[in-house]
Amino acid sequence: MESNSNKKYTxxxxxxxxxxxxxxxxxxxxxxxxxxxxxxxxxAQIPVWKKIFGDDKEAxxxxxxxxxxxxxxSPPLVPILLGLLTSMxxxxxxxxxxxxxxxxxxxxxxxxxxAIYWFTIMPIVGGICASxxxxxxxxxxxxxxxxxxxxxxxxxxxxxxxxDMGTKAIDVIQKxxxxxxxxxxxxxxxxxxxxxxxxxxxxxxxxIGSVSLQKDFLDKVFPNLLPxxxxxxxxxxxxxxxxxxxxxxxxxxxxxxxxxxFGIM
Amino acid sequence: xxxxxxQGILLSIFGAIAGLDSYTEALYIFRPIISCAVTGxxxxxxxxxxxxxxxxxxxxxxxTNAGGTQPPNPAVCGxxxxxxxxTTKVAPATAVGLSLPFAMLMQYIILMYYSLxxxxxxxxxxxxxxxxxxxxxxxxYFSMFVMAATFFVIIFLSAYAAQGPMAALVKAMxxxxxxxxxxxxxxxxxxxxxxxxxxxxxxxxxxxLLLGFVIxxxxxxxNVLPAAVIGVxxxxxxxxxxxxxxxxxxxxxxxxxxxxxxDGI
Numbered sequence: 001m002e003s004n005s006n007k008k009y010t011x012x013x014x015x016x017x018x019x020x021x022x023x024x025x026x027x028x029x030x031x032x033x034x035x036x037x038x039x040x041x042x043x044a045q046i047p048v049w050k051k052i053f054g055d056d057k058e059a060x061x062x063x064x065x066x067x068x069x070x071x072x073x074s075p076p077l078v079p080i081l082l083g084l085l086t087s088m089x090x091x092x093x094x095x096x097x098x099x100x101x102x103x104x105x106x107x108x109x110x111x112x113x114x115a116i117y118w119f120t121i122m123p124i125v126g127g128i129c130a131s132x133x134x135x136x137x138x139x140x141x142x143x144x145x146x147x148x149x150x151x152x153x154x155x156x157x158x159x160x161x162x163x164d165m166g167t168k169a170i171d172v173i174q175k176x177x178x179x180x181x182x183x184x185x186x187x188x189x190x191x192x193x194x195x196x197x198x199x200x201x202x203x204x205x206x207x208i209g210s211v212s213l214q215k216d217f218l219d220k221v222f223p224n225l226l227p228x229x230x231x232x233x234x235x236x237x238x239x240x241x242x243x244x245x246x247x248x249x250x251x252x253x254x255x256x257x258x259x260x261x262f263g264i265m
Numbered sequence: 266x267x268x269x270x271x272q273g274i275l276l277s278i279f280g281a282i283a284g285l286d287s288y289t290e291a292l293y294i295f296r297p298i299i300s301c302a303v304t305g306x307x308x309x310x311x312x313x314x315x316x317x318x319x320x321x322x323x324x325x326x327x328x329t330n331a332g333g334t335q336p337p338n339p340a341v342c343g344x345x346x347x348x349x350x351x352t353t354k355v356a357p358a359t360a361v362g363l364s365l366p367f368a369m370l371m372q373y374i375i376l377m378y379y380s381l382x383x384x385x386x387x388x389x390x391x392x393x394x395x396x397x398x399x400x401x402x403x404x405x406y407f408s409m410f411v412m413a414a415t416f417f418v419i420i421f422l423s424a425y426a427a428q429g430p431m432a433a434l435v436k437a438m439x440x441x442x443x444x445x446x447x448x449x450x451x452x453x454x455x456x457x458x459x460x461x462x463x464x465x466x467x468x469x470x471x472x473x474l475l476l477g478f479v480i481x482x483x484x485x486x487x488n489v490l491p492a493a494v495i496g497v498x499x500x501x502x503x504x505x506x507x508x509x510x511x512x513x514x515x516x517x518x519x520x521x522x523x524x525x526x527x528d529g530i
Contacts, residue, residue, distance in 0.1 A: 025289060025291040025292075026289050026291065026405070026409075027289075028288060028289045028290060029288070029289060029405045029408050029409050029412075030382060030385075030404055030405050030408045031288065031379065031382070031408075032378075032379050032380070032381075032382035032383040032385070032386065033379045033380055033382075033383050034383035034386050035383075035386055039382075039385075039386075039389055039401065039404060039405065040405060042393065042401060043401045043402070043404075043405045046398045046401060046402075050398070057396045058396075060396040060398075061393065061394055061395065061396040064392075064393035064394075064396060064398075064401075065390070065393045065394055067393075068386075068389060068390055068393045075289075075290040075291075076290075114331040114464075118329045118330070118331040119329075119331070119461060119464065119465055122326070122329065123326055123461070124489070124493045124496075126296070126298065126322050126323070126326055127323070127326070127488065127489045127493075128488045128489060128490055128493070129298055129322070130298060130318070130319040130320075130322040130323050131319065131488035131489065132319075132488070133298055133301075133302070133315045133316065133318045133319035133322070134315075134316055134319025134320060135319075136312050136315050136316060137315070138302070138311070138315060140298060140302075140315060140318065140319060141298050141299050141301075141302035141315070141318060144293075144296070144298050144299060145294070145299055148292060148293040148294075148296075149292070151293075152291060152292055152293075175511075179504060179507045179508065179511070180504075182503060182504075182507065183500040183501070183503055183504040183507075184500070185465050185467075185470055186470065186473050186496065186499050186500045186503055187493070187496040187497055187499075187500040188461070188465055188496075189465055189466065189470045189473040189474045189477065189496075190473045190474070190476055190477035190480075190492055190493070190495060190496030190499065191477055191489055191492055191493050191496055192458055192461050192462065192465070192474060192477065193473065193474040193475060193476060193477025193478035193479075193480075193481070193492065194477040194478065194480055194481035194489040194491075194492030194493070195323070195326065195454070195458060195477075195481075195489055196454075196455070196458050196478055196481075197477075197478045197481040197482045198481050198488075198489060199323045199326075199454045200451065200452065200454050200455045200458065201451035201452070202448075202451065202452055222482070223482050223483075224478070224481075224482045227455065228478060230452065230455050231455040231458050231459055231462070232459075234455050234456055234459035235459040235462045235463060235466070237459075238459050238460065238463045239463050245328070245336070245456065245460055246337075246369070248456045248459070249337075249365065249453070249456055252449055252452050252453055252455070252456055253362065253445075253446075253449045255452075256445045256446070256448035256449040256452055257441075257442060257445030257446070257448075257449070258445075259445070259448060260441045260442070260444040260445035260448055261441045261442075261445065265448055
């Protein structure tokens with residue numbers, strides 16, 4: 001029994017794991033407030049469960065009921081978790097361990113995923129490609145598409161990675177999640193600082209006598225001080241005043257239109 | 266410039282695909298840099314598509330789906346920005362501002378579906394209990410169809426059916442209002458960056474933010490790549506420091522443990 005439990009690919013095949021990785025790209029379908037990704041998460045695993053459980057309806061029902069519990073994790077990284085849990089289902093590890101593992105991992109994985117994909121890769125790739133595009137260079141959207149195509153294709157090796165790592169994965173993910181998110185934050189914030197200076201454009205038209213407030217004063221003191229100050233003003237509203245982003249957008253529009261009306265900007 | 270019926274249909278089909286992608290987060294063709302470029306190609310105005318994509322992408326830099334939230338819909342924003350810039354001949358920066366109401370409309374529709382799909386959960390629980398895999402397939406494909414159809418209709422109505430009134434509206438706007446929208450196009454990225462900062466910024470990361478800002482303000486380079494590379498440098502330094510620290514901590518713990526047991530003897 002012992003040696004048998006370590007064997008891989010007893011019920012599912014290599015191509016089943018590949019398909020699992022591809023199927024994971026649709027796992028946000030059916031997203032809802034109550035269970036978030038649970039229906040799509042369950043749906044994505046049905047083919048591998050069919051292989052594992054065969055005609056055992058009871059085991060199938062148990063797995064489905066258990067997986068219909070709340071889950072909210074990172075879409076680009078979810079194949080790792082799916083692969084990992086498949087390897088455990090295949091070994092028929094008991095239900096409580098599997099669901100405990102799922103519940104322990106989905107949140108840290110969501111944290112790492114958001115830090116890497118939304119807060120590091122997106123500002124860097126988006127920022128660089130946008131700077132190409134705003135000069136009319138078609139490389140902007142093309143590079144962007146290729147990068148994200150690559151991220152999409154990573155779902156396949158990620159699913160295999162999760163499956164191959166088995167229980168070892170838990171240790172790796174939990175031990176390194178804080179270090180990885182910290183490094184990603186450093187990278188992301190450096191780029192965000194650069195983006196603020198490059199892409200928030202605010203420039204005053206006001207003149208005091210013959211001295212232009214923008215050209216002769218602010219630009220001499222420190223270029224782009226106004227965009228930085230404005231971003232921090234919005235940050236302060238968001239963080240300390242807990243203003244909603246939609247209200248912020250309205251505030252920006254009102255301010256800009258008012259400034260335009262009075263000839264300030 | 267008028268949008269023909271055929272262009273309207275093509276835009277709606279692309280809207281359905283990109284919209285679905287914004288729900289599943291599979292290929293990221295819903296991001297404005299891609300959706301603007303494709304819309305520009307469909308309308309035979311690829312340069313406007315590229316320029317608008319560069320601006321709209323940055324406007325949405327911080328408006329992310331991180332943590333399962335819904336921003337104003339980037340796919341609709343991208344498509345409508347180019348449609349507005351193409352049909353009314355306003356500057357892309359102005360068009361981004363004018364497209365936001367459409368993007369927000371779609372955001373609210375999606376949030377409504379999130380609530381609506383929650384209503385299906387009790388019957389999905391029952392299906393899970395009965396190991397009814399067919400029902401899961403039907404629900405997932407149903408949600409896929411509903412989403413795609415909604416995007417199709419919304420894009421068709423806003424891009425094709427409403428173009429007359431929209432052009433009239435833009436023509437009727439006074440100059441200061443149009444300029445106000447243009448200013449808002451330049452200031453809106455600050456909302457996105459403020460939102461990123463709300464999630465990412467801790468006091469010990471402020472130096473990196475300032476570093477990125479200073480690099481981009483003083484190095485005259487066409488994109489944020491230099492800042493990104495320096496960000497990578499600091500991320501790596503921090504990563505190896507932390508790894509080293511982790512190792513040392515482990516060694517200290519080991520020594521402590523051994524010391525403790527020796528004392529016991």
